[in-house]
Amino acid sequence: MTRRLSRRGIAATALAVTAALGLTACGSSDGEGGTAAAGGEPVAGGTLKIAFWPDNPSFTCLDPFQTYWIEHRTVIRNVADSLTDQDPKTGEIKPWLAEKWEISPDGKEYTFHLRDGVTFSDGTPLDAAAVKANFDGAQAVVKETGGATYGASYILGLDHTEVVDPSTVKVVFSAPNSSFLQASSTTNLAIISPDSYKKTSKERCLGQYFGSGPFTLESYKPNELTTLKKRPGYAWGSALSENTGEAHLDSVEFSYVAEDSVRTGNLVSGAIDIAWPRNPFTVEDRELITKSNGVVESRPLPGVAAAFYPNTTAGRPLADLNIRKALYKAFDLETYAKTIYGADYPVVAGAFDSTTPFFAPQTDKLRHDVAGAGKLLDEAGWKLGEGGYRFKDGKKLTLVLPTTTQFGPGAELIQDQLKEAGIELKIEVVTGAELPAVLKNGNYDLTSSYFTRAEPGALQFILDPDYANSKALATNASSPETTAQIKKLFADARETTDDAQRESAYADLQSLLIDQGVVFPWFERVQFAGLSKSVHGFAFTSESFLKLNDIWKQ
Amino acid sequence: MALSVSTEPKNLQPTSAGPVDVGPPAAGPAAATSAGPGGLGTTGGTEAPGTSGLAAISAIPGEELVDDTEPGGRRAGLVASLRTLGSKPGFVLAVLFIVFVAVTAFAPGLFTSRGPFDTAPADRLVSPSFDHLFGTDEIGRDLWTRMLYGSALTIKAALIALAIAVIVGLALGVLSGFCGGFVDALLMRVVDVLLAIPALLMALAIVTALGFGTVPVAIAVGVGIMPGFARITRAEVLRIKTLPYVEASRAGGASWLRVLLTHVLPNSWGPVAVLAVLDTGVAIIYIASLSFLGFGAAPPAAEWGTLISAGRNYLVTAPWVSLLPGLFVAATVLSLNHISKTLQERGR
Numbered sequence A: 001m002t003r004r005l006s007r008r009g010i011a012a013t014a015l016a017v018t019a020a021l022g023l024t025a026c027g028s029s030d031g032e033g034g035t036a037a038a039g040g041e042p043v044a045g046g047t048l049k050i051a052f053w054p055d056n057p058s059f060t061c062l063d064p065f066q067t068y069w070i071e072h073r074t075v076i077r078n079v080a081d082s083l084t085d086q087d088p089k090t091g092e093i094k095p096w097l098a099e100k101w102e103i104s105p106d107g108k109e110y111t112f113h114l115r116d117g118v119t120f121s122d123g124t125p126l127d128a129a130a131v132k133a134n135f136d137g138a139q140a141v142v143k144e145t146g147g148a149t150y151g152a153s154y155i156l157g158l159d160h161t162e163v164v165d166p167s168t169v170k171v172v173f174s175a176p177n178s179s180f181l182q183a184s185s186t187t188n189l190a191i192i193s194p195d196s197y198k199k200t201s202k203e204r205c206l207g208q209y210f211g212s213g214p215f216t217l218e219s220y221k222p223n224e225l226t227t228l229k230k231r232p233g234y235a236w237g238s239a240l241s242e243n244t245g246e247a248h249l250d251s252v253e254f255s256y257v258a259e260d261s262v263r264t265g266n267l268v269s270g271a272i273d274i275a276w277p278r279n280p281f282t283v284e285d286r287e288l289i290t291k292s293n294g295v296v297e298s299r300p301l302p303g304v305a306a307a308f309y310p311n312t313t314a315g316r317p318l319a320d321l322n323i324r325k326a327l328y329k330a331f332d333l334e335t336y337a338k339t340i341y342g343a344d345y346p347v348v349a350g351a352f353d354s355t356t357p358f359f360a361p362q363t364d365k366l367r368h369d370v371a372g373a374g375k376l377l378d379e380a381g382w383k384l385g386e387g388g389y390r391f392k393d394g395k396k397l398t399l400v401l402p403t404t405t406q407f408g409p410g411a412e413l414i415q416d417q418l419k420e421a422g423i424e425l426k427i428e429v430v431t432g433a434e435l436p437a438v439l440k441n442g443n444y445d446l447t448s449s450y451f452t453r454a455e456p457g458a459l460q461f462i463l464d465p466d467y468a469n470s471k472a473l474a475t476n477a478s479s480p481e482t483t484a485q486i487k488k489l490f491a492d493a494r495e496t497t498d499d500a501q502r503e504s505a506y507a508d509l510q511s512l513l514i515d516q517g518v519v520f521p522w523f524e525r526v527q528f529a530g531l532s533k534s535v536h537g538f539a540f541t542s543e544s545f546l547k548l549n550d551i552w553k554q
Numbered sequence B: 001m002a003l004s005v006s007t008e009p010k011n012l013q014p015t016s017a018g019p020v021d022v023g024p025p026a027a028g029p030a031a032a033t034s035a036g037p038g039g040l041g042t043t044g045g046t047e048a049p050g051t052s053g054l055a056a057i058s059a060i061p062g063e064e065l066v067d068d069t070e071p072g073g074r075r076a077g078l079v080a081s082l083r084t085l086g087s088k089p090g091f092v093l094a095v096l097f098i099v100f101v102a103v104t105a106f107a108p109g110l111f112t113s114r115g116p117f118d119t120a121p122a123d124r125l126v127s128p129s130f131d132h133l134f135g136t137d138e139i140g141r142d143l144w145t146r147m148l149y150g151s152a153l154t155i156k157a158a159l160i161a162l163a164i165a166v167i168v169g170l171a172l173g174v175l176s177g178f179c180g181g182f183v184d185a186l187l188m189r190v191v192d193v194l195l196a197i198p199a200l201l202m203a204l205a206i207v208t209a210l211g212f213g214t215v216p217v218a219i220a221v222g223v224g225i226m227p228g229f230a231r232i233t234r235a236e237v238l239r240i241k242t243l244p245y246v247e248a249s250r251a252g253g254a255s256w257l258r259v260l261l262t263h264v265l266p267n268s269w270g271p272v273a274v275l276a277v278l279d280t281g282v283a284i285i286y287i288a289s290l291s292f293l294g295f296g297a298a299p300p301a302a303e304w305g306t307l308i309s310a311g312r313n314y315l316v317t318a319p320w321v322s323l324l325p326g327l328f329v330a331a332t333v334l335s336l337n338h339i340s341k342t343l344q345e346r347g348r
Helices: A002-026 A070-079 A128-144 A150-154 A194-198 A201-205 A260-269 A283-291 A321-330 A333-341 A370-379 A411-420 A435-441 A456-463 A471-476 A480-494 A499-515 B002-012 B027-033 B043-051 B061-086 B089-106 B143-179 B181-196 B199-210 B214-241 B244-251 B256-292 B304-310 B320-347
Strands: A047-052 A084-086 A093-095 A098-103 A109-114 A158-165 A168-173 A215-221 A225-230 A251-256 A295-300 A303-310 A390-392 A398-403 A424-429 A446-452 A520-523 A526-531
Touching: A047 A260, A070 A215, A070 A225, A070 A251, A093 A098, A109 A128, A128 A150, A128 A158, A128 A168, A128 A194, A150 A456, A260 A283, A283 A295, A283 A526, A303 A456, A303 A471, A321 A370, A321 A411, A321 A520, A333 A411, A333 A520, A398 A411, A398 A435, A398 A446, A411 A424, A435 A471, A446 A456, A456 A471, A456 A480, A456 A499, A480 A499, B061 B089, B061 B320, B089 B143, B089 B320, B143 B181, B143 B214, B143 B256, B143 B304, B143 B320, B181 B214, B199 B214, B199 B256, B214 B256, B244 B256, B256 B304, B256 B320, B304 B320
Parallel strands: A047 A251, A398 A424
Antiparallel strands: A084 A093, A098 A109, A109 A168, A158 A168, A215 A225, A225 A251, A295 A526, A303 A446, A303 A520
């Protein structure tokens, strides 16, 4: 009798929990990475199959510090832990491997107090020496690559690291770096075992390192398959995850599928559990997934929005600020977002995506206004002529856009929009290998780029000639005076510990970027994920990567 | 070839060539007696006035005989062939379709009032209807219109490719077959190497080196399919070189160049012509493949392959975007294959 009762009790509780969780799940986790779409008590075991888009063709790498490929940052997030974690909802920095930290008043010294009992998967304990080895190793990689490595922008101004005592480490900067605390939460500064830094940077790229995460890297076959195994005894997950202990899943397989339609097809047919596209799902694909009882999760990727950067060197049409201003009016970003990605897709509102901290929308300056564009162009001396295009001194108003077609579909819609204002957009298809040379030679007027990081400083990686991935793009994007202004605003925001000053510097920056025609926002980058109905506990990190701690399958 | 042509008139001329060749009663019996190269000596001379006045002016009657019987027989054969072919509905359909495609290639505006680059976000992915025969793509462009304008690019690319393949292939083949010896060995080893590389792979390599665009793709495909032409031409030249009428003309004092131009070349390009028609289909497929892979014309211009490729993401949800252009390409290539196969059968 008692047994029966208790059983009924359990069933009732389970039902209540299911209902409650079900309700929160129905609320959808759009825009909020933290909510877990749970549907009952987690079940342990199983292999989760995730399909990414293709591996990086030019730089196959799984090393935390060197990787920029966002799919691989997802892999790293689950293999290696960071000193801190960032709340996807508020952007706040929370403890993880570091229990607490202090920042010196001048903003140059960060002291981290490490958590006890954490070990890397090769058995070595996480201590101050291990953290020092990581930062020393990172500095070595920066030196080795001449500053071109992707992690470099995360540790700008890093001078040296000191071991205070076995569980306390001090990171010392030569100039204040206010974005470093956020940087310490990213995958790029994830902490790996000190022995890993005895390997070369190439070997680490191929996965020869040990992290302290809830999974261990079982194998990495570039562009084929990456497999993770659950790490037994894991017990130091960040408080932002519901499950801070061992992972529910036994193993995870990441495959690389080039075709979007095939990836979605795989999900719908049940061959995979999660489809993780780079370019947002089409409306049709989203409908297809929902129709097959799957769930579509989405969250804008924080950082630099997909945008065009102009070539303002003398002699190029975009050297004229009026033409750049007219260009903003010629773009119809709302129609673009609606047509290419669906009616409910967010419209880009500035140089950054909406989930970036300190985001300040510039919607009014980006409004579509063909007549206004025409007026500006008329004033600049470009008169309408043959074929509806504008001419000045017999020269057609032509903008060259070199593209690899891989990123960002629908450029032809932009082309037709510009045509309405009399601007010819010439899309030149080049290979990924040719693009850097095209940029270097300045044979372009617009080129697109983006970068993911939950900090506006991410834009330095594109626009600051000292740190930029493509120096040519950064130098050509604005006049020397404007570049100096941009650099100053970045420095103002970086070299302070005052949040109000950071906010005002970043607000000024976002406004300046549009006023001076430096960034032409194209579309908000939304990370979509298609889940099969058997996947529960899905969550985005603050950088819109996938966190596997809470996921279970049934 | 020469043999087959000269045997054909034997049974066809009494019925068809009679009315065409006005007058000479000798035509019938002449053709009947001129069965095989052996009968070329004098009987052909009597036929000459009936078919062409040129032979009478000819300085070397014996040599011109062959040529005269050939065109005469061919023309007669052609009329008969056309009649037989005209009674084959599949063939007629294929020809009509190819003619349609050819017309669209040179005047795409005849069949549509829309522009190929006009976007209409509101009409996104509309399924095929009377208004939009092929439906619309993901930014609302009319696919039928884009298909027609795509013909212009694709067919022109195919023609350029074919011209390169035929001219270069024929030249190499004739040179190789006619010169023999070291030149033959050298050229054919080069062709061997080219044949060892799959044509599409070679085209890919070439287009990567040349850069993107319709003309580079056409050149790449032309070079890719050229070896086949060289090989076939050489085989034909080798065969014809040994035929008695070539020997006869040599014996008659004709120079090698003359023999080459007036005897070997005209008689060796029959199979080459069939191969050309067949390879037009192959060229179209290769060009479509390359533009599918993104090597084709710069956007917004679209070749057939680009159109198929653009619909890839909508294969399940809006299949017409890829499928209809794909079917159009398939129909074109099948028609060309059917035409060339039929011609080949007639040639036997």
